[in-house]
Amino acid sequence: MNTLSPTPLQNAKSPIDRLLALAAADMVAIDGIILERMQSPVGMIPDLANHLVGAGGKRLRPLLTVASAHLCGYEGEYHHKLAAAVEFIHSATLLHDDVVDESALRRGKKPANLIWGNSPSILVGDFLFARAFNLMVETQSLEALGILSNASSVIAEGEVQQLAALRNIDMTESVYMDVIGAKTAALFAAAAEVAPVIAGRPVSERHALRTYGQELGLAFQLVDDALDYGGFESALGKSVGDDFREGKVTLPVIRAYASADADGKAFWTRVIKDHDQTEMDLETAVSMLRKAGALNSTMDEAKRRAANARKALRIFPDSPWKKTLSELADFVVERVS
Amino acid sequence: MNTLSPTPLQNAKSPIDRLLALAAADMVAIDGIILERMQSPVGMIPDLANHLVGAGGKRLRPLLTVASAHLCGYEGEYHHKLAAAVEFIHSATLLHDDVVDESALRRGKKPANLIWGNSPSILVGDFLFARAFNLMVETQSLEALGILSNASSVIAEGEVQQLAALRNIDMTESVYMDVIGAKTAALFAAAAEVAPVIAGRPVSERHALRTYGQELGLAFQLVDDALDYGGFESALGKSVGDDFREGKVTLPVIRAYASADADGKAFWTRVIKDHDQTEMDLETAVSMLRKAGALNSTMDEAKRRAANARKALRIFPDSPWKKTLSELADFVVERVS
Structure with a gap:
């Protein structure tokens, strides 16, 4: 899983910033819970957790829980603990992903496993995951627990499936959508769905917010996968080619491969399936993706998903929360242009 | 965490076998749940999980849950799901431990990470851990969930603390007891405590079974740590020296170091702290541990813990369950002689 690249999000006018402003008091409470619950007498745990969790990121997933809670008129305080739990689950998967992917950068910093080693990253990930469940238990909502444990x-299934599909140039679009639906969108969906659950709202609102989260998560990951090849534009200062170098098969590659001639298919087979890459291959790959229209069509798919997310909000009455969540869906897709 | 060595447990007269016989119907149900819940359309997951979970081990921890449930007269069926959840938590920690410890053998077999690689072991561990929580949610007991998530x-804290204390020849007995209390005994304690919780039994029974599990777990780990240097006797066919080679500081080493003269202290400093070992050093270490009486005194500590475990059962009326759980405590300590 990738996080949003920091630069476009530092734009003070982004819907994320507007949501953070609307939810300022909530986010202070959530940060307090996060800070408190990552403490341990075993010093390596807060050190490592602080490197990742404390250093921020935009807290997009907990923000989803909070915004969804306000959208359905929730007036209690359990959304804070659930939002912190969501962030802990996300952080645990990031710590494990860094070991699995051998990432070089995480949130613009050296990932924890390159500082402390793989073993502490694995074990602190386990710790944060367990602490997430401690927090959920305190909310007394078995339904929310069921949604987040599911x-x-x-997520783990999606990560294993992605690993098993590494370098599989014959991967289908349907398997790709399953993978990103699981590894990325499932947590977005759960983060949004738990809010109407603790608010005791009708099942229609659960379905609507679950759909919003799921489609937003899909749009988010599709954009990330297009950005890994530079997106619409030429290089944006964002490092490109991580997926390519790992042999991760994403929608742009699936589509370019499907429409390639014999020479093109031979190229993709060599660089992905045989994982035989030279220095010039990334540039060739990007140019082939562009010529095939594969980046544009991936972004179009992301836009369709963002539109689905927006549509899912229709059942809610107008409010600043609804407006900003709706704009967030578009922003996730527009952040590249 | 180590598991019981297979040879002595294959003795048909062991209390574990008697508990397995008493709980035969329960264990069939639990094995069914375990098998069902480790399935996934992502084939690598059941393959890898089956290698570890399906291959058995004696299911000591789920057996604790089942025996405790019978001991307090529980008549429902939720103990099966909780027992399966306990085994999944244990299996998840084993998968992660193998990556962390770089183990060469697990339950007499090549560990999963040496067959499938570290990444699948990390991710399938996460999957089993999440599935454990799915099972717990289905039991509808927030109290049991709280006990097992805690x-x-x-456990993760204990594992990190152990990692941080690696090669620390100045580790105190008190830190050592904290580490084994967390990494091993906490799950034994929780496995036993959840039974009176779902049975709605008074707090005195919760405390008694928690104490039984905790003390049994401590005895179990103390014996394991003595066995890693051959225990009372000379080599028992069990591979020795894993802890020594890793630079793991256990009670025998702490006690031998404390009573060593200047030459002895220099030896332990070189082999543990500086991790500078030659082929003959393990033999020297074993002979120094014996001369210092450190293996015997570790076994004495294990016996005291086993006696505490037995004592904790006093509040329960006599029954075959009580008798066999009581014998189990002694067996855990006697399995070496």
Whole structure:
């Protein structure tokens, strides 16, 4: 899983910033819970957790829980603990992903496993995951627990499926959508769905917010996968080619491969399936993706998903929360242009 | 965490076998749940999980849950799901431990990470851990969930603390007891405690079974740590020296170091702290541990813990369950002689 690249999000006018402003008091409470619950007498745990969790990121997933809670008129305080739990689950998967992917950068910093080693990253990930469940138990909502524990097993399934599909140039679009639905969108969906659950809202609102989260998560990951090849534009200062170098098969590659001639298919087979890459291959790959229209068509798919997310909000009455969540869906897709 | 060595447990007269016989119907149900819940359309997950979970081990921890449930007269069926959840938590920690410890053998077999690689072991561990929580949610017991999620974070803390203390020849007995209390005994304690919780039994029974599990777990780990240097006797066919080679500081080493003269202290400093070992050093270490009486005194500590475990059962009326759980405590300590 990738996080949003920091630069476009530092734009003070982004819907994320507007949501953060609307939810300022909530986010202070959530940060307090996060800070408190990552403490341990075993010093390596807060050190490592602080490197990742404390250093921020935009807290997009907990923000989804908070905004969804306000959208359905929730007036209690359990959304804070659930939002912190969502962030802990996300952080645990990031710590494990860094070990699995051998990432070089995480949120613009050296990932924890390159500082402390793989073993502490694995074990502190386990710790944060367990602490997430401690927090959920305190909310007394078995339904919310069920939604988030289910999302957790789906995330792990998606990660294993992605690993098993590494370098599989014959991967289908349907398997790709399953993978990103599981590894990325499942937590977005769960983060949004738990809010109407603790608010005791009708099942229609659960479905609507679950759909919003799921489609937003899909749009988010599709954009990330297009950005890994530079997106619409030429290089944006964002490092490109991580997926390519790992042999990760994403929608742009699936589509370019499908429409390639014999020479093109031979190229993709060599660089992905045989994982035989030279220095010039990334540039060739980007140019082939552009010529095939594969980046544009991936972004179009992301836009369709963002539109689905927006549509899912229709059942809610107008409010600043609804407006900003709706704009967030578009922003996730527009952040590249 | 180590598991019981297979040879002595294959003795048909062991209390574990008697408990397995008493709980035969329960264990069939639990094995069914375990098999069902480790399935996934992502084939690598059941393959890898089956290698570890399906291959058995004696299911000591789920057996604790089942025996405790019978001991307090529980008549429902939720103990099966909780027992399966306990085994999944244990399996998840084993998968992660193998990556962390770089183990060469697990339950007499090549560990999963040496067959499938580290990444699948990390991710399938996460999957089993999440599935454990799915199962717990289905039991509808927030109290049991709280006990097991708390144990899970304590286990991770213990593992990190052990990692941080690696090669620390100045480790105190008190830190050592904290580490084994967390990494091993916490799950034994939780596995036993959840039974009176779902049975709605008074707090005195919760405390008694928690104490039984905790003390049994401590005895179990103390014996394991003595066995890693051959225990009372000379080599028992069990591979020795894993802890020594890793630079793991255990009670025998702490006690031998404390009573060593200047030459002895220099030896332990070189082999543990400086991790500078030659082929003959393990033999020298074993002979120094014996001369210092450190293996015997570790076994004495294990016996005291086993006696505490037995004592904790006093509040329960006599029954075959009580008798066999009581014998189990002694067996855990006697399995070496």
